Amino acid sequence: MAQCVRTSLNPPKTLLRNPAKSSPVSSPLFHLPKSKKHPRISMSQQNQQELSLDSLINSTRKEEVLGAIKGSLSNCLWETNLLKTVPALKSKVRGKVRDIYDGGDYLVLVTTDRQSAFDKILASIPFKGQVLNETSLWWFDRTRHITQNAIVSAPDKNVTIAKKCSVFPVEFVVRGYVTGSTDTSLWTVYKNGVRNYCGNALPDGLVKSQKLPSNILTPTTKADDHDVPITPEEIVKSGLMTEADYCEASSKALSLFEYGQRVALEHGLILVDTKYEFGKGSDGSVLLIDEVHTPDSSRYWIAHSYEERIQKGLEPENVDKEFLRLWFKDHCNPYEDKVLPDAPEDLVCELAWRYIFLYETITKSKFELPLTEEPIHDRISRNVELALSSLR
Template sequence: MACIPGLNPSKTLAIISSSSSYSINNNLPLSSSSKSHLKITQLSKRLPKISIVMATKQQEDGLSLNALTSSDRRDEVMIAATSSLSNCLSETNLHLTIPSLKSKTRGKVRDIYDGGDYLVLVTTDRQSAFDRVLASIPFKGQVLNDTSLWWFNQTQHIAPNAIIAVPDKNVTIAKKCSVFPVEFVVRGYVTGSTDTSLWTVYKNGVRNYCGNALPEGMVKNERLPANIITPTTKAADHDLPITPDEIVQQGLMSQADYDEASRKALSLFEYGQRVALEHGVILVDTKYEFGKGPDGSVLLIDEVHTPDSSRYWLAHSYEARFNNGLEPENVDKEFLRLWFKDHCNPYEDKVLPNAPEELVTELAWRYIFLYETITKSRFQIPETAEPIHDRITRNVSHALSSLTF
């Protein structure tokens, strides 16, 4: 990671190395479990089916999965989300309020600012799917940042990451990398509803997808014989599937870099599946992004195992619902995707309908529920006295003044 010799150790700004645990500033306390790595002696290629059935028995200290649909905590979050619908962080302009930031790049969810040797990444409340922004979800940016940081900490033994500091609930400062123009999508099940989802292409007759041979006779939501990588190109408008051979042939990555990143992606996914299942949820699929640091190391970047980048199902009901031809109970944005597909053509319609308030607040709750279930930490609903953009400007300005490269 970048050397920061001039940082005052009395500051609450956290410094994160790729080889040790980290803590976050006073605004983002981590649970005690996040201060040490989870120890797993071996990552199996396939999780036994019985472990899915038994998973909820391992939640004695965590939230009950029944809390997803009925609990005092759900009521508390839903009320707070409803009152915050008009206070979402939909846009930031730190380049206008912080002189040291050179430029802004607006992603689907994150606003990225160039700070010279590092990047300032602000996770907004924008909700994306179908390669476009669908809505703004209260607290989403904060819970995504919290979730990623927890997983970044837990996975440093598998893949070093680019994180430098966390000055605000919605902000991560990261080491500037040469980003590979490829997303590593790892899948454990045949499912999905988008054009590039595995179930969509499978039901259309495709049996070799992104270099993976798929068996005949599979049905939606069935587990694959083994986890697979289905890489896509990173495009501004629409990501496209690509094979590993094409990635190398087109010069998007060297063979050595692809091999290393793909190994890391599979190991991260297997680890994530194990940890998720221990807390009663199934990590169905996810995507990883990697970059190369100045020293040539392959670093994990962007986000990790968030409900934005991943699909999660409730483990305790999966087998019964699958056997009865029912959709799994999900804890991610799939139900919002399905609502838009039922009410419009999200790929072609120029103007989309507004997502119903109850769907927006429900998604806010599901993201928080997933974070609290996996991390066993209580999400801190943000104070509303200070405008979010003012708070971010203040915290980022203070952080940048403390960083010396």
């Protein structure tokens, strides 16, 4: 791998206190791995499926699955208690969306239907956990030419069994466009005057939803309450990662994103931004973990209408959870209010459909609605027990 780090003759003696508002360092510690600059190509010139918002809103497939979605509103997977049903499991860590169990030599990751945004749990979305798990598995399988991953098996629609590894406490956020509505989104910090973000110099004159000249990496620390933007220099100086590990992971993140953008565009979508997580295996290899290009970790727009809408000053048509974020921002202060309003049922059903729509559009596979006769928790317990028995 090409070296992406060089040591300055006079490196700074103190860390930058505010990476979002810091000025460019004249003698940087890092040369970030840059994504390739490609000529701007009209969306209509790409070999892509012509996808429209109408196909999302009025498709016969939507009517087909809405009944199942509404019928499962009271049967969402909000919480799991596999410690009571699977004796081989030792402990549990509850994340925002995933319940992670210690299975000895392996981790058992159960993707629930919990919906998070603004660092809070907002709702339960029918079939969401299955969509995220199966979407990630599809991408994990198709990105092996870029990086190794920690996946061992997937014994259930909501479950992945993975190798144990030492997780880097950094999220690798890759962005291709200036957009977003959260406090750490690129558009939010840019409109507030920031022109150097996580080590990336940003030109004046950008408008919301504009494509960046090249993809950029804006890492954040992994925190329980709120992710914090951080520069590459700070990552190494604070001991979060070594220079070599950061260079390898950041290079893989940019390559994964460029590949994801190509695949998405072939299917009529724009992969706008996403985040990756990596860990270090027992053999020292850097492994891709967690999730890949899901509607939870990524922002997707419909490609066919993008240029026309931008020229008219309109928001791109999105196929992710952004409209849920915007609803909460319109009805409360999601960062400061202690009690948030309940998401309306029609909003929950629409989000469930969008997640299924995105899965089917990307994978070209029909989403298999699970049988509702068996409680989800019983099914997961049975499948996890069988899978762990086969690994002993």
